[in-house]
């Protein structure tokens with residue numbers, strides 16, 4: 264809770280004004296959205312800008328009505344034949360209300376069902392203009408965006424913090440139409456060919472007989488598939504790292520994964536891989552923390568994103584490209600650029616920053632925006648094209664197809680969140696949920712009855728070939744294809760399944776490697792059939808003997824010998840999350856444990872210092888309400904260590920629940936500050952006074968010490984003693 268008059272407002276208020284205790288009875292219009300919230304920009308279904316305010320599509324008027332606008336007197340009682348009589352079929356309001364409710368749900372996404380999103384703005388710095396003629400990448404171009412982050416495996420109601428790959432899908436509403444970059448937070452994929460997508464997803468989803476486990480990879484069918492289908496081993500290695508447990512959506516990298524082709528004004532092509540780099544750094548949870556959060560706050564990532572934006576801590580990402588020459592073999596330093604199970608180390612091809620995205624508005628309606636948004640890797644703009652990566656090629660079919668089922672017909676591009684911010688003049692007509700009112704009689708080409716409209720657009724440079732204008736049309740770049748035969752095979756260069764899994768593992772710091780080892784031991788320890796764990800150990804033997812030995816020992820199985828000669832490559836430090844760098848702390852949460860005796864001035868100054876640093880301070884006290892006039896956000900009953908990035912204790916003898924909170928925070932490598940008067944409790948929680956990441960002293964010293972530790976994310980030394 265936060266008092267309205269308190270200058271330090273904790274995000275999370277449910278509505279734009281606080282409610283009265285008594286039921287409101289005086290008619291008034293709908294409340295506006297909260298200041299941090301916004302619907303999509305208002306364009307018509309055919310892309311015309313409207314003067315309509317964003318909230319004009321929200322409910323209107325003071326009185327309850329039917330969907331047809333008929334004012335209603337009562338919505339709490341059905342129309343009955345007498346007070347105790349049966350309900351009448353003529354009750355049109357009852358039938359409308361229940362019928363609409365019965366159809367409120369739409370099918371969840373077949374994958375990536377669980378997600379959270381935000382609106383933002385992308386500003387290009389012009390560094391990409393030499394490679395692409397895409398208007399949104401020209402110097403200074405400003406483009407509205409909508410980003411949806413997601414897990415892959417779980418259902419819509421599953422927990423946020425499960426071990427999984429995260430989706431990172433960005434919709435750019437460019438002046439040349441919508442461009443979608445539908446990526447993940449891991450730069451490689453499980454499979455090389457889209458025809459395997461149903462297989463990997465069927466293997467990862469719950470077992471079809473009992474429908475368990477939900478949103479987990481620690482089960483037999485997953486490891487059965489990836490141990491047999493060894494091209495998945497590189498992605499699996501990333502899944503076993505802390506990359507699969509993001510601390511926050513705001514602290515995740517994003518990758519386009521496939522190689523794409525850029526085309527510049529002169530028609531020259533370049534191959535690129537896309538990267539998003541969070542300005543807050545890339546940080547993970549610990550595995551125990553992730554599991555605890557899944558129970559205590561399954562909406563952890565959703566809440567974190569919305570709260571940070573509400574608190575004004577707008578997350579930012581630099582957008583970058585790795586650039587490769589568009590050679591006929593599409594290899595770079597021997598790495599096949601069409602193989603989506605391979606990265607190109609940044610040491611070989613540095614990431615060139617081409618712009619920055621800031622997410623600064625929360626959606627005002629989850630269903631209308633986050634649920635109905637439809638991404639598609641085939642939503643391209645002039646200057647960006649696909650390559651023959653067989654995974655990407657299959658995706659180009661799949662998204663459009665699935666959205667017809669999920670969004671109930673072919674007109675989902677007309678939903679407000681999907682509407683382009685560019686003029687639409689297609690000849691697509693009719694269909695379910697058509698909201699455009701097309702004019703004319705000739706939606707076919709060529710025609711004369713509609714005066715020949717619409718006319719095919721001219722391309723850049725078309726004027727030289729006699730065209731009278733230049734509309735910047737999308738051009739399918741002529742590509743030379745080597746003579747070949749139709750075949751269900753893949754190139755030999757796709758056959759190396761282990762060298763980059765090894766590269767990833769050996770590039771990590773010791774603490775990151777320890778987490779990978781523990782993750783394999785946990786996941787394989789959950790597999791019922793020993794044959795599957797033995798098979799996966801054989802894969803690990805080809806990747807790294809020490810990793811394989813650790814996991815085998817944990818499982819009580821012999822470590823097998825390698826079966827393949829796997830080439831070594833130089834480690835890539837760019838793959839590490841633990842870098843020794845210091846990162847901004849905006850949007851982090853710090854708990855301040857107090858009791859009724861704590862000096863109110865000390866609490867107030869701790870809050871103010873933390874708040875001034877961009878951190879959200881949460882006062883944790885024996886009861887709700889206020890302590891010395893300071894509002895309390897968590898009682899000892901509701902506080903939990905896992906929602907805090909650091910803890911400051913100002914109360915000398917605290918409750919056993921808080922002692923447990925401290926033990927957890929210590930185990931999860933979080934900064935802890937204990938004021939001198941509270942120091943005696945360190946013995947109760949078995950934290951040595953010299954422990955790394957523990958600061959003691961007066962209030963100012965512990966707050967300062969914690970703020971000094973926070974930019975490093977965690978106190979890793981605790982795990983390596």
Ligand code: HEM
Pocket residue numbers: 371372373374375378411412413429430431432445446447452456457458460519520521603636637638654657658661662665666669
């Ligand atoms: C590099 C590989 C891939 C990446 C990075 C990727 C990423 C994503 C992301 C981020 C989403 C969620 C979009 C959202 O938030 O609405 C998604 C959804 C989906 N993906 Fe993929 N995906 C990949 C491969 C594939 C393949 C190979 C297929 C099928 C052949 C596929 C089919 C789907 C489908 C059907 C959805 C649900 C779309 C919807 O209902 O709107 N994906 N994917």
